[in-house]
Amino acid sequence: MGDFPIADASEGHEDRYINKDWVNPECMVLWGCEPLASNADGYLGHWLAVCHQMGSKIISIDPRLTWWGARAEYWLQIRPGTDAALACSWLNLIINEKLYDEDFVDKWCAYFDELAEAVKDMTPAWAAEITGVPEEDIIAAGRFFAASKPATIQWGLAFDQQMSAMSLNLAAVDLMALTANIDQPGGWLLVHNAFECNGGYASGDENIPEEWMARKLTNSYALGMEGADFISHASSDAVLKAIETGDPYPIKMWWCQSSNEIACAAMDAPRLYEALNSIPFIVNADPYLTPTSVALADIILPVAMSAERDSARSWWTPIRTMKKVTDYYEAKTDEEITIELGKRLNPENYRWSSVDEMLNWFLTPKPTGGWATASGALEAKGQTIDFNMTKDEIDQIGGYVYDDFNGTYQKYEKGLLRPDGNPGFATPSGRIELASRVYEVWGLSPTPFHTEPLQSPISTPEAFKEYPLILTCGGRSYEFFHSENRQLQTSREFHPLPLLTIHPETAKKYGIIHGEWVWVENERGRFRQVANVRPTVNEVTVHAEHAWWFPEEEPAAPVFFGTFDSNVNNLTRAFETGEAGVGSSIKSMICKIYPYKDGDEMPHEVIVNKGGWNKIIPGKAN
Amino acid sequence: MKGILVNYDYCTNCHSCEVACKKYLDLPVGEFGIKVSEVGPFQYTTGDLKGKYEWSFVPSLTKACNMCADRTEKGKMPMCVQHCQSWCMAYGEIEDLLKKIDGETRYTLLTTKA
């Protein structure tokens, strides 16, 4: 399309809410998202709270009642993992009732008929069956969204954590395109990394020799899956497969920096723990000693904290720098560690002699072609991106600079999005492709569709008899960021223990008392959290927190700060993913719950001392 | 007399005011200068509000609050107001603050013993 779409809460303008070009969204769809606590990619959810204060109306699409849902015109309490069905039915509604912006679709979109054909049977009635949201609510909210000018969608991680992840993302783009809300004030802002200092994600693919690229651990290797590997990093399933099977080559070393994977990111944490244990040499770089450090590391590198660090960030706008004010002991910053290691591994690609030099290089506009298009568009007009400041200069003026590009609307009319400098969007056709040709190149369906979660009342009705609750997880809280901040006294004062949210009727049914420990179990294993009995989830759904560990508990084996005892990833699976290796079922599992009793065997005993609950078939789903 | 006006329809329970104040007054675990109370969540079952949710957060000042005298005399905002993520708090003369109450949203006025 051109660049990255984010909900426009005026963040592209230095003067923010008083900017004369900006319009407050009439309607904000908070979709699979609680942005107050989650702050995705530097996006502060309180910006949207200010929009609401200025009059924006809310649609909340969420299995949980959140601050937004309680203030919404419409709260659609959706069954976890079925958002694509709802999105497709809104497309169906908007097309059938001709609620789309005919002029915008005519001038700036392509393949309308193909989209209309693809969603023609996906009616609100059909979606009501799947999502559990009443048909009349789907219709009323869909009409309200379509009639609001401008309207925006703030999408959350739930978009990526369902089986039809890529499809759902496409559906949301189609909804915003049909209603002419893309690249409009108060709709979706199309942004790039400020000044294209970090065009696209600048992952450096172009520096990797072809023969190394050929040995990349890909999804097609791990999962036998069709679809181009369009993501720069290796597939995590493929890495696991290589560790477990030694094929196509054994993994002999593991470098883990600012990641606490057995507490947080690992799908099937017990399995990853066992796999990583077989790697001969593991380095862990982190500001704190974590469960991952204790359980796995041969060498621990202490990483400097933010006050000890010179750094810069461009995601998305303004470009920001931070200045070191102190340092302690031998800790080094991520930047220092990266340069020192890079110089030893590949001096040609790490030519900077100091962090300053690297940051000044980082702060230089670097058109990379392909993804980054603003520079291309300017080049076509004989211009370049006008930004030339050093880290020091930016520090001096307060540490940030706004990029006008990110505060400019209707860039598609101004010829700012395409490398050829012509009006239009950066797609092959120059229009927003409602049926995406790029998706086809990646081996994906060009139109949106719904896929059931792998385990659900619909896909596995027999298993649902034994595990009669839907388990969703990963909702954030103010106190923590993923596995971070568990050692901060004030964070723990406000949020001492992991909470499992249970509806009062469900708690009564299973003999569970608010504030007491409860087990959550599926056929893979179990974990315990503290019952938080409140009607913010429905009677068939429970919500678990993720990434817990307890710095106050025993660090040594087998306890590892208690991280396995409350870990929802005792229940998740590796080698399970949606189209093209994107998406998963982890926010839509099934489970049973029952009270914890003193003396119950703790998960760390089973995982660390007894080899876990599950027999592993190396390199395969189990 | 000075006070803090809270447009509490927009308080998100983000705890920023509570934490900022605790650090400013150097209060130990369990003690607060400002504390947010929760009302709800519940759903109305009758009347015009039937089906609507109530889930509100309302800050109160404790006896420990000194209205950030050393800050406000230098023209700075109180720590809690400065850190409010929702911009739903305002500090000032209570007569001026009262004029902001417009009947559009729900406000509460916080004061301390003189």
Ligand code: SF4
């Ligand atoms: S005015 Fe100052 S002392 Fe009083 S609650 Fe706010 S931060 Fe605490």
Ligand code: SF4
């Ligand atoms: S800082 Fe503001 S929004 Fe946050 S809890 Fe306090 S009053 Fe509420």
